[in-house]
Amino acid sequence: EDFMVIGPSEPIVAVLGGDITLPCRVSPAMDVGNMELRWFRSKFSEAVFIYQNQREQREEQLAQYRGRTSLVKDFLTQGDAAVLIHNVQAFDNGLYTCFFRMGIFYEEANVELKVAGVGSAPQVHITGPEEDGVRVVCMASGWFPKPQVQWRALSGEKFLTFSExxxxxxxxxxxxxxxxxxxxxxxxxxxxSVLNPILGQEKAMAIFIPEPFFPQSSPW
Structure with a gap:
C-alpha cells in the first residue's frame, strides 16, 4: 500500500537542555504501528531512533542518543509518529530524516531542528586607555548558536566599529x-548586549566610563 511521509513545513526550535519532539506523519492516514520507523541524521546508519517489530531497536542507535530518545505512540493508529529527544544538546542541531517502511515500500521526509540556548549575561570591564580613547571589553559564554553582539551608547545609538x-x-x-x-x-x-538570533532573547550589561579615564589632551 503506497503512502507519503510528511514532515513539519517549518524548522522546529528546541531550547538547550529541554525536550523536543520530531514529528512525521503518513498520508493517507493509516496505522503505522506495524511499520519500521527510523529517524536518522545525515546517513541511514546514523540512527537517532528505530522502532521495528513493534518495539525499540537499540543496536544501530548512535551512542549520543541512547537513553535520550523515546517514541510518542499516542497517534500511531492515525498515522502520526514522533520521536522525543530529552535534554537537547548543541550537537542535536541540524537535519534529520524520518523513514517509514512497510514491506519493501518506504518513504522519507526531512525534519530540521534549530537548537537555541541563552548563555551567561555579558561581563563588561574597562581594560585601559587606547590611543585617543578608552578600551572596553565584553565577554559572554554558553550561547548557541553564535549570538549577535551590539554596543550602544546611552542615547541608544549603536557603535559600528568594534572587534570580536x-x-x-x-x-x-x-x-x-x-x-x-x-x-x-x-x-x-x-x-x-548579546542576542540569541533564534529566540530573540537578549542579555545586556552597561558600564559607566568616568571622564578622567580618557586621555587628557594637552592644553598647548
Missing part, C-alpha cells in the same frame, strides 16, 4: 569576546 572573537567549547557552545574603543569622553554609559 569567538570560540566553541567541547559541547559546541559559544563564548564571545568583543572590544570597543570609546573616544567620546561625554559618552557616560555604554551597553554591551
Amino acid at each position: 572573537t569567538q570560540a566553541q567549547d567541547g559541547e559546541g557552545l559559544f563564548t564571545i569576546e568583543t572590544t570597543l574603543v570609546v573616544r567620546d569622553s561625554s559618552s557616560g554609559n555604554v551597553t554591551c
Whole structure:
C-alpha cells in the first residue's frame, strides 16, 4: 500500500537542555504501528531512533542518543509518529530524516531542528586607555548558536566599529569576546548586549566610563 511521509513545513526550535519532539506523519492516514520507523541524521546508519517489530531497536542507535530518545505512540493508529529527544544538546542541531517502511515500500521526509540556548549575561570591564580613547571589553559564554553582539551608547545609538572573537567549547557552545574603543569622553554609559538570533532573547550589561579615564589632551 503506497503512502507519503510528511514532515513539519517549518524548522522546529528546541531550547538547550529541554525536550523536543520530531514529528512525521503518513498520508493517507493509516496505522503505522506495524511499520519500521527510523529517524536518522545525515546517513541511514546514523540512527537517532528505530522502532521495528513493534518495539525499540537499540543496536544501530548512535551512542549520543541512547537513553535520550523515546517514541510518542499516542497517534500511531492515525498515522502520526514522533520521536522525543530529552535534554537537547548543541550537537542535536541540524537535519534529520524520518523513514517509514512497510514491506519493501518506504518513504522519507526531512525534519530540521534549530537548537537555541541563552548563555551567561555579558561581563563588561574597562581594560585601559587606547590611543585617543578608552578600551572596553565584553565577554559572554554558553550561547548557541553564535549570538549577535551590539554596543550602544546611552542615547541608544549603536557603535559600528568594534572587534570580536569567538570560540566553541567541547559541547559546541559559544563564548564571545568583543572590544570597543570609546573616544567620546561625554559618552557616560555604554551597553554591551548579546542576542540569541533564534529566540530573540537578549542579555545586556552597561558600564559607566568616568571622564578622567580618557586621555587628557594637552592644553598647548
